Amino acid sequence: MRDRAAELRAWPSRNQVMTEFRVGAPKAKAALAALREAGFDPTNPTATAVVPVLHAVPDLADHAAPSDSPDETDATDGTGTSDVPASPDAQDVPAAASSPVSPVADPGARRPRVPRWPLLLIAAGAFVSIWGGWVGLGELTGFGPIRLLPGIWDEFVINSAITLPIGVEAYAAFAMWAWLAPTSAGVSRTARRFARWSAIGALALGAAGQIAYHLMVAAGVSHAPWPITAFVACLPVVVLGCGAALAHLIHRPGETV
Incomplete structure (x- = not known):
């Protein structure tokens, strides 16, 4: 120069x-x-x-x-x-220096959470009513004490009527979880759709079972009509099929929402 x-x-x-x-x-x-x-x-x-x-x-x-x-x-x-x-390097320096600093959330701060203990009271009352209704309906439709292991353990007797509240209501809760699960759970759209309609159907079926039982008890019926008996007898098989299908859909890769 x-x-x-x-x-x-x-x-x-x-x-x-x-x-x-x-x-x-x-x-x-x-x-x-x-x-x-x-x-x-x-x-x-x-x-x-x-x-x-x-x-x-x-x-x-x-x-x-x-x-x-x-x-x-x-x-x-x-x-x-x-x-x-x-x-480009010179432009990055003033931009970084003049960029506003975003506030950092306090890691120790917690959002107020809705207490869950009232749900326990609600669930306890619903459990007693639902359990009693399904067991009573099962007894009216032929469910009752059976030897679960004949020839092996003859004293092991169980009332098969308990399979109705366990199967139907437990599946309804499982389907509702899959339906309302957060996006991070990885539930596909197909699984959510199946869970939504099957959860609504299970809840409606549970309500119908309670109505049928209480109406027959109020009318003094000792044995349920054959259409109700046939329908109730199929419930364990239907619940098993819906539960297995939903489990497969949840674990199958797919687009999440």
């Missing part, structure tokens, strides 16, 4: 230095300042002592595009805005 200034017999502008030597604005500015401090006079280059070697100045805008302005004062458009675009 010293030889170029001597050839021009004048100080080159910062933009000229940037264009000819392919450096950024800070480096060009530092080189010109170093030459001036060394006492170099481009109008009389022979009278100037040898200039020491200039050291490279770190620059964030090495690849900045120079402006067409003839001097360094024209690098701005008069409004204080530079017409020399900075490099």
Whole structure:
């Protein structure tokens, strides 16, 4: 750059230095300042002592595009805005410094949670009523004590009527969980759709069973009509099929919602 200034017999502008030597604005500015401090006079280059070697100045805008302005004062458009675009690295520095700091949530703070103990009271009352209704309906339709392991353990007797409340109501709760599970649970759309309709059906079936039992008890019926008996006898098989199908759908990969 010293030889170029001597050839021009004048100080080159910062933009000229940037264009000819392919450096950024800070480096060009530092080189010109170093030459001036060394006492170099481009109008009389022979009278100037040898200039020491200039050291490279770190620059964030090495690849900045120079402006067409003839001097360094024209690098701005008069409004204080530079017409020399900075490099991507230079743009990141002020952006990061001026970006607003988002508030950090206190990890120790907890959201207020709705107490769950009232649900235990509700579930206890529903359990007594539902259990009694299904067991009573099962006895009216032929369910009753059976030897579960005949010839092996004859004393092991169980009332098969308990299979109705366990199967129907437990499946309804399981289907409701799959229906209302959060997105992070990974339940596919198909599984949610099946769970929604089967949960509604199981709850409606449970309500219908309670109605049928109480109506027959109020009417003094000791044995349920055959259509009700046939339908109730099929419930364990239907519940098993719905539960297995829903479990397979939940574990099958699919698009979540």
